[in-house]
Amino acid sequence: MSESRRVYLDNAATSWPKPDSVYDAVQRAMREVGAPAGRSSYRAAGEALRLVASARERAADLFGVGDARQIVFALNGTDALNIAIQGTLAAGDHVVTSSVEHNSVLRPLRYLQEQASVEVTRVACDRQGYVSAKAVKDALRPETRLVVISHASNVTGAIEPLDAIGELVRPHPALLLVDAAQTAGHVPCRLDELHADLLATSGHKGLLGPLGTGILALADGVESRVRPLRFGGTGTKSEEDRQPETLPERLETGNLNVPGLAGLAAGLQVVLERGVEAIGQQLGERTRQLCEGLQAIEGVTIHGPAATGARTAVVSFNVRGYDPQEVAMLLDSAYGIEVRSGLHCAPEIHRTLDTFPAGTVRMSLGIFNDEQDVELAIRAIAEISKAALPV
Numbered sequence: 001m002s003e004s005r006r007v008y009l010d011n012a013a014t015s016w017p018k019p020d021s022v023y024d025a026v027q028r029a030m031r032e033v034g035a036p037a038g039r040s041s042y043r044a045a046g047e048a049l050r051l052v053a054s055a056r057e058r059a060a061d062l063f064g065v066g067d068a069r070q071i072v073f074a075l076n077g078t079d080a081l082n083i084a085i086q087g088t089l090a091a092g093d094h095v096v097t098s099s100v101e102h103n104s105v106l107r108p109l110r111y112l113q114e115q116a117s118v119e120v121t122r123v124a125c126d127r128q129g130y131v132s133a134k135a136v137k138d139a140l141r142p143e144t145r146l147v148v149i150s151h152a153s154n155v156t157g158a159i160e161p162l163d164a165i166g167e168l169v170r171p172h173p174a175l176l177l178v179d180a181a182q183t184a185g186h187v188p189c190r191l192d193e194l195h196a197d198l199l200a201t202s203g204h205k206g207l208l209g210p211l212g213t214g215i216l217a218l219a220d221g222v223e224s225r226v227r228p229l230r231f232g233g234t235g236t237k238s239e240e241d242r243q244p245e246t247l248p249e250r251l252e253t254g255n256l257n258v259p260g261l262a263g264l265a266a267g268l269q270v271v272l273e274r275g276v277e278a279i280g281q282q283l284g285e286r287t288r289q290l291c292e293g294l295q296a297i298e299g300v301t302i303h304g305p306a307a308t309g310a311r312t313a314v315v316s317f318n319v320r321g322y323d324p325q326e327v328a329m330l331l332d333s334a335y336g337i338e339v340r341s342g343l344h345c346a347p348e349i350h351r352t353l354d355t356f357p358a359g360t361v362r363m364s365l366g367i368f369n370d371e372q373d374v375e376l377a378i379r380a381i382a383e384i385s386k387a388a389l390p391v
């Protein structure tokens with residue numbers, strides 16, 4: 001086993017490495033362009049605006065949004081979720097969500113529960129991490145304003161039945177917010193197919209952009225239902241002291257992260273050129289290899305859907321005789337394999353999996369992981385597991 005090879009299996013947290021075109025785009029935006037976007041009219045400022053516009057247009061293309069102005073850039077997936085959650089709910093409203101959710105959904109909702117008397121119903125998932133569409137429908141009330149569901153669990157990889165959930169929520173006036181942090185770039189995420197009114201995602205995971213980028217995509221007619229969280233300069237309507245009503249300025253304020261968005265534009269181009277279906281297929285093959293390899297090891301318990309089920313390339317497991325943190329440390333120190341351990345910022349699902357509070361070991365694949373990476377990971381877990389078994 002090569003000691004020098006770095007095997008990065010934490011792509012659900014952020015993808016690494018990035019395509020060379022992403023590094024080049026960030027460098028160029030910083031070294032050569034260097035100007036703000038949308039504020040000045042000299043040539044470099046125009047180029048900065050074009051870089052941002054190309055990220056917006058590519059994201060609109062990927063999410064099936066007709067007007068690129070309905071793509072709002074955010075700091076990360078958490079920020080995009082906060083804009084959507086805090087911007088749509090008011091005192092006395094009711095929200096339906098699930099036990100699969102990440103803390104970037106659970107915590108804003110808890111805050112609104114305590115500060116604004118928002119009521120929250122959390123639908124429990126099953127042991128694979130799937131949420132029932134019927135349970136979501138049954139939780140709806142006349143005062144429900146928002147349904148927030150992850151497109152896929154960042155713990156088990158289960159892809160939620162959003163087409164069915166969306167069908168059942170559609171007749172209700174509540175908005176459907178999809179957290180696509182774990183699916184954008186890996187699984188098709190068109191707003192119309194998901195029946196989503198709002199879709200929030202990171203720019204730095206499957207979309208291959210740099211850290212510090214996130215996206216909120218809005219369906220037609222939703223903009224007036226999302227209040228801004230932040231107010232300030234937009235480079236437009238500067239004579240007015242009110243935040244502009246038009247998108248993206250209504251929800252996107254202050255100087256934009258031009259280097260980050262230039263990198264995101266390059267990442268999106270790679271995703272669009274390769275095609276999400278092709279990426280999904282490649283990741284599906286590697287995920288099957290990983291699940292089947294781990295399953296065959298005595299003492300390993302995999303949590304979540306079967307290797308070929310509706311799942312992403314996120315695989316959580318435990319190794320008998322070890323705390324997940326010990327496994328992660330051994331993988332890093334002895335094998336150069338980087339994984340995450342613990343609750344993965346999604347505490348509630350672990351109560352269903354019976355993995356609370358220690359959590360799981362999580363391996364998450366990206367487009368640059370090859371067969372050899374997966375083989376090395378399986379062999380390392382086999383050795384670690386064997387060392388714990390009584391002789």
Ligand SMILES: Cc1ncc(COP(=O)(O)O)c(C=O)c1O
Binds near residue numbers: 078102182
């Ligand atoms: C399901 C899910 N939602 C939201 C987030 C938050 O995204 P970000 O790290 O970009 O803030 C994550 C990140 O891991 C996630 O897995």
